[in-house]
Amino acid sequence: MSEGASDDVNVHNSGKRTEECRRMVDHALTRNPVVKFMVEKLEEAGCPVGERFFSLESCSEEVGGGFRVPDGVIVCSNHLSAQEEVSHVLTHELIHAYDHCRGADLDWTNCEHHACSEVRAASLSGDCHFKQELLRGNTGFRGQHQRCVRRRAELSVGMNDYCKGPGCAKRAVDNVFDRCFADTAPFDRIP
Numbered sequence: 001m002s003e004g005a006s007d008d009v010n011v012h013n014s015g016k017r018t019e020e021c022r023r024m025v026d027h028a029l030t031r032n033p034v035v036k037f038m039v040e041k042l043e044e045a046g047c048p049v050g051e052r053f054f055s056l057e058s059c060s061e062e063v064g065g066g067f068r069v070p071d072g073v074i075v076c077s078n079h080l081s082a083q084e085e086v087s088h089v090l091t092h093e094l095i096h097a098y099d100h101c102r103g104a105d106l107d108w109t110n111c112e113h114h115a116c117s118e119v120r121a122a123s124l125s126g127d128c129h130f131k132q133e134l135l136r137g138n139t140g141f142r143g144q145h146q147r148c149v150r151r152r153a154e155l156s157v158g159m160n161d162y163c164k165g166p167g168c169a170k171r172a173v174d175n176v177f178d179r180c181f182a183d184t185a186p187f188d189r190i191p
């Protein structure tokens with residue numbers, strides 16, 4: 001989390017925080033080109049998202065957001081304080097929504113299914129852009145993007161109740177990595 005993101009520890013989030021976050025979500029949906037692109041592609045894929053698809057919550061886990069069936073995208077207003085963070089979380093979660101939309105048999109309790117979507121979300125959402133990695137103190141160059149994607153995907157899969165066994169998340173990511181990393185839809189290539 002960024003500095004200043006944790007000053008509000010009250011889980012009964014202040015109304016002001018929620019309001020600001022709502023404004024940043026609206027801003028991303030109307031202005032951020034990647035977020036707009038994802039919303040457009042979801043519509044084209046037959047899964048239009050309305051405003052109610054995005055809800056703000058106070059999250060207890062250390063995450064910026066989530067995707068939940070059938071509610072949609074959750075934005076953790078207690079963990080986000082900057083526009084850039086909100087846009088980034090929306091992009092990541094919309095990739096999960098896209099995978100859910102196009103994958104009729106996608107089962108989020110199946111660790112490999114989940115891992116595939118996390119690999120794609122980490123790779124395509126900018127989670128592993130150089131600047132994000134610098135902020136985390138990871139400064140290698142060669143292969144850094146793929147290493148980062150694996151690490152981020154394992155972390156996320158490891159939070160799935162069905163994938164908490166020892167080595168389970170890592171195994172799931174390893175098994176699907178090549179195939180899912182290569183699948184950049186709806187982008188032509190890694191943006």
Ligand SMILES: [Zn+2]
Pocket residue numbers: 092096118121156
């Ligand atoms: Zn994710």
